Amino acid sequence: MNKLLAVFLLTVSACGSLSGAVSAEQINVLLPQRNANEAIAPFIAAKYLGYLDQEGLDVAYILAAGSNEVAIQVATGNAQIGWASPAQAVIAMQEGVAAPLDLRYFSSVEYRNIWSISVPVDSAIQSVTELKGKRIGVTALGSAAMNYGKAYLRAAGLNPDRDVTFIPIGAGGQAMAAMKQKVVDAIVFWETANITFGLAGSPVRQLPIDDKLAKLPDVSLLATNETIKKKPKLLAGFGRALAKGLDFCLANRTACVLMTWKIYPESKPAEGSVEQKLERGLKMTTTWDGWTDLEIGDKRGVFIEPRWQDLSDFLLQGGQIAKPIPASRMFTTELVDQINDYDRAAIVKQAKNFDLKTLQ
Template sequence: MSSVAWGRRLLLAAAVVIAAVGCAESANALEKVRLLIPVRNIDEAFSPFVVAREKGYFAAEGYDVTLIAVGGSNESAIQVSAGNAEVGAASPGEALVGIQSGKLDIRYFYGLYYSNIWSIAVLPDSPIKTLAELKGKRLGVQSMGSAGTTFGRAFAQAAGLDPEKDISFLPIGVGAQAVTSVRQKLVDGVIYWDAALAKFKFSGLDLRQVPVPENLRSLPDVALLARNDTIGKNPKMLTGIARAVAKGYDYSMANPEAAVLITWKAYPEAKSKNPDATAALKEGVVVNQARLGIWNTPKIGDKHGLLIDADWNRLIQFFVDQKVLPAAVPVDRVITGKFIEDVNAYDRASIISDAKKEDISKLQ
């Protein structure tokens, strides 16, 4: 081999090495972030997070995000406060108790759910039509520690009932156990979250929801939280994470079929067991859109994630009334809206356009 050819080969090899190193450095340059999801198994109800990761929205902001499923909102809040994760999605309640007591050093910075996810549901032929008709009835909940019991008591109080005497709660778990308990009428109704009720339907258990007062239905629920020192010292990261999630929501709403398939590809265990692929996808979309339907409200206009002081004050008072909180906590200790303008500074139309162009046949 001539010296010229050898030199060219060396240059080519050097170029390959430099390119590889550059790619590695680029990948390593992404800041690692742990984001806690308050469920044991991530499914299509959480597609905005999965889409944000799989479509590269987190990476575009400069972050390598690991989605970690945890046992629930309480665990999410505790682990973030302890510094074991940078961001967590969590329902209020125990988090508010921890904030008030000073045991949890956290604050919410981006809203996700603008209505609570809990409903009372009964069999279609049940004589129960109103909350007042729950007197003397047994209501099934996932567990006695479920937030469903808190909302069940509140729903009873709204109807003038004594939740300690007039209704009783029975833990019936989830899945087949819960379905069997309802079918065999071991309970008169259930208090479950939206996605669970949708999945009951796909198991052949179609339930009818009992109307609840709007002031309770519209209480805010799950939002993103972080440590107070993170909010003060790393606003860029929190803004970027929230912006990527907002993009994931836009994508999911513009093309829910693709969002569901992307989630199932990342988490195969979440996929519907229906052997009919078309029917399975329809089921997934129902669960997805049932949850994403509460990710927005006319109150926030075009500002994804806006936390509304008045609604959070109502939520705080709700927990005081339910004796979850011993006294009200100032709302500015609970939420901050300092990132919302920057979070929403992106080309939403472009995200929506790209989502609509996605070929779902390539995702199946």
């Protein structure tokens, strides 16, 4: 556990907790973020509102340094559940690597690709094809941004190894400085980073990309195959609690922003009026829009198989895997019905009737 960066342990008087229930099962759940922010509020709501208590689960949320770290720690038994990008985890699942990770996804969460190729909002560049001869910023040359950036360029008819130059610009303030000083013409970053750039005064504009690439599945819930086999009730229970948390947050975004700030005070903006701070927090909640999809309606955790096959093709074309990976190796659908076994209307009603004063 020495590689894990932070642990979130929250004890609450649960709303709707089980009276006289046996002691809850303690589990670790890894989230691929160095710092907490409003984007993870559905996870926080699942615990704060007692949905996890109702499943007999005592959960420690652990913030880790990215999806690779999440997958490794789950595979080695340091956590029962991980929320990780499949683009990274699937690479480590393939046969033929030195030590393939015995993992599988059990609940889909993000239905759109969180990675985009963007330009400063005032840039004259309107399409990926216009990036020929330009410089593209990524956090590091070995990061996932390289895989996505090259795929976007190839789809636009460019040669990513010849037509552009990738430049490592780090993250946060260092990346913003690179954009302001015009060290790079475009960037390949993840969704919450782009939102943060805008909030910090360096807004970016996403360039249109191929629809298949835009809809690649992203950060979702995984576990080892052994846990899926031996503890399906635990996994379904966590997935159901998170689904409730998402439904609550979609119905009352303000409550979930305030909930995040209450549990993680450091995530609350330090400057601005009360209204300005809330506006900034609500902008981070736009990431939840990708947690649902018209193709599956109101259901949660459903896997859209053709998109996962597109993910396999994406990794194959990028040289990250040696041969196609079947959907059955990447995910299991056996828990999806259990994850959706709850009264969604009751959760929405609870959210609309929630007293915000309890979070102040």
